[in-house]
Amino acid sequence: MEREERQHLRGVVEQVSGWRKLAAGIAAERDTVDAAAEGAARQLLGRVASPGTGATTPWRALQVSPSDVGLVTSLACRQALPALTTNARQGIHQLTNDAGRALTAVRALFGARRIWSSKSRKDEAGQAATYLISLHERATSTRLVTELEGLAAWDRKAVPPTGISAILDDTVGFAQLLGGRAELVERHELDVTRTAISAIDQALQREDEFRTAVNTAADAVRQAETRKLVTEMPVERLKDATSGQLRITALLDAGIRNVQQVLDQKSRIRSFPGVGETTGNRMVGAARTIWQTTLDEMPVRIDIKNRSRDTTKLLKAMRAWAAARSIHSATADLAAADAVRPLLQSLDSKTSHVVLVPQARTVAELRTALVAVQRRGAMLNDGDDAAGGDPWEDFIARPADYYAMLAELGFLADDAEKSHGDLPTEIVDAVRELKLDTSRLKASLRGYQSFGARFAIVQRKVIIGDEMGLGKTVESLAVLTHLRAKGSSHFLVVCPAAVVTNWVREVRAKSDLRAYRLHGPGRDDALKSWIRNGGVAITTYDILGWLEGRIPEGVELACLVFDEAHYIKNPDAQRTRRSTALIKSAERAILLTGTPLENRIEEFRNLVGYLRPDLSVSASEIAPRQFRKQVAPAYLRRNQEDVLTELPERFEVDEWMPMSSADEQHYRAAVIEGNFMAMRQAALRAGAKSEKMRRLIDIVQEAEDNERKVLVFSYFRDVLDEVASVLPGKVFGPLTGSVPAARRQSMVDEFSQAHHGAVLVAQIVAGGVGLNIQSASVVVICEPQLKPTTEWQAIGRSHRMGQLESVQVHRLLSEEGVDQRIIEILARKNQLFAEFARVSETADSAPEAFDITDAELAREIVAAERERLLSGG
Known part of the structure; x- marks a missing residue:
């Protein structure tokens, strides 16, 4: 080189x-x-590591703290x-x-x-x-x-x-070592959940304590009410209590004027001139007897206009008890708490974050469980006095729940026998033996509601004909949740389109069942989800044709609910044929209607026959009492006065008034034309010149002065348009059959949130069915209806469970003309309903004697009015 x-x-x-x-x-x-x-x-x-000792744990966990920063770095x-x-x-x-x-x-x-x-x-x-x-x-x-x-x-x-919060970031690379499915949960999230679980556990342990507090507070309210009543009771009642054996002159001479004063001054009475030891003891004893009898029969009243300290304390105690007792039925929340409990118990005090690795369940399910537990804990804390908040607002939002709790504790004078309707003893005994599973129900049941649900379960196919406002919807939900707890999965509700939204809300609010709206543009997807997941499908009578053939054979309908079941009273109607085909194929069915009989006994018999053809009910040759006995196995009805002792009073006023000259012109023209429907509306077609309209304006003004809201019903759209244009102030509507179902509910919601003096005008055949309008306490019916049940339904929209104000019902009636004649016909129809359907037994005479159809009625009245007006009579 x-x-x-x-x-x-x-x-x-x-x-x-x-x-x-x-x-x-x-x-x-x-x-x-x-x-x-x-x-x-x-x-x-x-x-x-896997928290807990179970063979299968939902998640594995890595607890990390600030001391692990070096490892992460x-x-x-x-x-x-x-x-x-x-x-x-x-x-x-x-x-x-x-x-x-x-x-x-x-x-x-x-x-x-x-x-x-x-x-x-x-x-x-x-x-x-x-x-x-x-x-x-x-x-x-x-x-x-x-x-x-x-x-x-x-x-x-x-x-x-590198901080602990970045342990699963791509810049660290640890997530890939765990398979890429892990998630990080911060300590404060878990601490909030642990606090919530502690509240749940404490509430479960303290439920008896909360219940006792409600009893004590309710008794204090009763004591105060009793004292008030006995204070107003004249001292002369002592003589009545002793069959005249006591002389009360000495008490009157001493200035004692009422029974309460006797108790307040019991230590002095024996020293009054002419009284002595024996007589004094008898006086005080008689006063105590009156006091105790009054107390025993005194239901707890919650007066929203007199918010006393005792009642406020009661509402606070009830709110706490409601939150605590709701846990027992919150099975999903309890399961969520049990799922995360081992993880929370294993936490080290130094842990700042937890890395969760899914095993049997995803981390998303853990987060869902955390949210559920935290929500439940917040509800419990809100129920505690320390949480503050006005308990009156909660009561006003859900009064029916509060009254159900009071009824459960015996503070409302429910008549147990009346809650049974008029059922045979053997059915009552069978119903009593059934234990209702309410673990999936989020609402409190009144005693009569529990009985109604158990009746439907025991008898399998029934008509629940409870009067408007008694809670037929929640009775049905109690049946569905009981069946779901026993393993059934698919349920179907059929109702008018106007109440689909209300049913969806009720299912979601008062049960843990899933609700599916099989109505409207999303019904195909909803049907698929319902078939796959189970729950409550809600559809309409008009959609049943679409539903035919779309439910797979493997999907068993555990229970059918037909709301406003009088929609299928005509056996020849297409909706009826489709409904009865479903009823025949299902093991259980519930027909809900507060008006099973509107015109003819035959219609009522049809409803019973759909469910129980084996009962062979006859209607033409028997008395009402025998008819009621025949339908008893399939029919249960309770009336408001029987079971709702707390319901505010209802005052009905028939407002008779003459026709104005403008009214008379409209009426005479309608009679000459032979137009019955025009005759019925004539007295409200003259606008501000109409006597009925003037009275209506006065009623609305008076309602505003008294801080009330008004419902105005008429059969006729033209009348409603006239009313809406003439009335002053905020007017909602008209709510008519042409208004889409969802819009009807939102219209009612807007009206409910409006200020006093607001008016909702509604067509009686649309607004009088299915909707709950307790925010109104003044009801005006512009003209008499051809069916008494139509009026009852409309009034029942307001005068129902949850109404806190007395309800005023005003019927606007003309002294002359068609109104008077319709009232006469209504009296006969009222009698028919009372004898055959108002109680769960039967009647007096053959129904055909009262069979007056609308067309016959119209011909009869038009002929009579022509003769009266045109002959100069």
């Missing part, structure tokens, strides 16, 4: 040697970082290492391995070794030189040197400490 060649080789050797040191430093640094990361990963993975350092290109990886490998051997061998070509080395060594050195020159050329012809210098410049100390 020539001198110049050796000199060039020396330069190559020197450069390659420097590059080798650079590569060795890079490799050593990367090995150190990787080893630290591997150690950190082993430590963290070794701490991933080590992992982050590995992730932060500059990536190696193929060129750099090969270059580092060659420089730290092959180049080292070549640099050692090439020494034989330099210095004294060049002279003394053996031939084989020189040959080996020559090969090494060739390799080094080739390596040098590759390194200088590529970016290897630049890449090595860049890699050597990286310093792990430049990587900042």
Whole structure:
């Protein structure tokens, strides 16, 4: 090798040697970082554990704290290492391995070794030189040197400490070691849940305490009411209580005027002139007897206009008890609490975050469970006195729930016998034996409601004919939730379109069943979800044709509910045929209607026949009492006065008034034309010149002055338009049959939220069915209806469970003309209903004697009015 060649080789050797040191430093640094990361990963993975001792745990967990920052940073350092290109990886490998051997061998070509080395060594050195020159050329012809210098410049100390909250970030790389499905939960989320679970556990333990507090508070309210009543009771009642044996002259002479004063001054009475020990004891004893009898018969009244301290305390106690007792029926929330409880119990005090790895359940399900438990805990805390808030607002929002609790504790004077309707003893006994499972029901049941639900379960196919406002919907939900708790899954509700929204709301608010709206544009998807998941499908009578053939054979309808079941009273109607086909195919069915009989007994008998053809009910040759006995196995009815002792009074006023001259002109024209419907509306078609309209304006003004809202019903759309244009103030509507069902409900919601004096005008056949309008306490019916049940339904929209104000019903009636004649017909129809359907037994005479159809009625009245007006009579 020539001198110049050796000199060039020396330069190559020197450069390659420097590059080798650079590569060795890079490799050593990367090995150190990787080893630290591997150690950190082993430590963290070794701490991933399953909370609890169950064979299958929902999630595995890694608890981490600020002391783990070093481990997380080590992992982050590995992730932060500059990536190696193929060129750099090969270059580092060659420089730290092959180049080292070549640099050692090439020494034989330099210095004294060049002279003394053996031939084989020189040959080996020559090969090494060739390799080094080739390596040098590759390194200088590529970016290897630049890449090595860049890699050597990286310093792990430049990587900042990585916080625990970033442990699952891509910059750390730990999530990939867990399979990429893990999630991080912060400690404060778990602490909130632990507090909620503590509240749940405490409430479960304290329910008896809360119940006792309600009893004590309710008794205090009764005591105050009793004292008030006895204070107003004249002292002469002592004579009545002792059959005239007591003389009370001495008490009157002493200035004692009422029974309460006798009790207040009992220590002085014996010293009154002419009284003495024996007579004094008898006086006080009689007063105590009157007091105790009054107390025993005194229901708890909650007067929203007199918010006493005792009643406020009662409402607070009831709110706390309601929250506590609701846990027993909140099975899903209790299951969620049990699922997260082992994790919470395993938490170390130093833990700041928990890494959750899904096992039997996803982390999303854990978060759902956390939210459910936290929500339930918040409800319990809201129920506590310490949580503050006005308990009166909660009472006004759901008065029926509060009264159900009072009834359960015996503070409302429900008549148990009347809650049974007039059922045979053997059915009553069977119903009493059934234990109703309310674990999936979120509403409190009154005693009569529980009985109604159990009746439907025991008898399988029934008509619940409870009067308007008694809670037929919640009775049905009690049946469905009981069946769901026993393993059934699919239920179907059929109702008028106007109440689909209300049913969806009720199912969701008062049960843990899923509600599916099989009505409107989304019904196809809703049907698929219902079939797949189960729950309550809600559809309309008009959609039953669409539903035919769409329910797979494998889906068993556990129970059908037909709301406003008088819609299917005509057996020849298409909706009836479709409904009865469903009823025949199902094991259970409930027909809900407060008006099973509107015109003819035959219609009532049809409804019974759909459910129980085996009863062979007859209607033409028997008395009502026998009819009621025949339908009793399938028919249960309770009336408001029987079971709702707390319902405010209803005052009905028939407002008879003369026709104005403008009214008479409209009426005479309608009679000449022979137009019965025009005759019925004539007295309200003259606008402000109409006597009825003037009275209506007065009623609305008086309602506003008394801080009330008004419902105005008419059969006729033209009348409603006239009313809406004439009435002052905020008027909602008209709510008519042409208004879409969803809009009807939102219209009612807007009216409910409006200020006093607001008016909702509604067509009686649309607004009088299905909607709950307790915010109104003044009802005006513009003209008498041809069916008494139509009026009852309309009034029942307001005068129902949950109404807190007395209800005023005003019927606007003209002294002359068609109104008087319709009232006469209504009296006969009222009698028919009372005898055959008002109680759950039957009647007096053949129904056909009262069969007056609307067309016959119209012909009869038009003929009579023509004769009266046109003959000059």
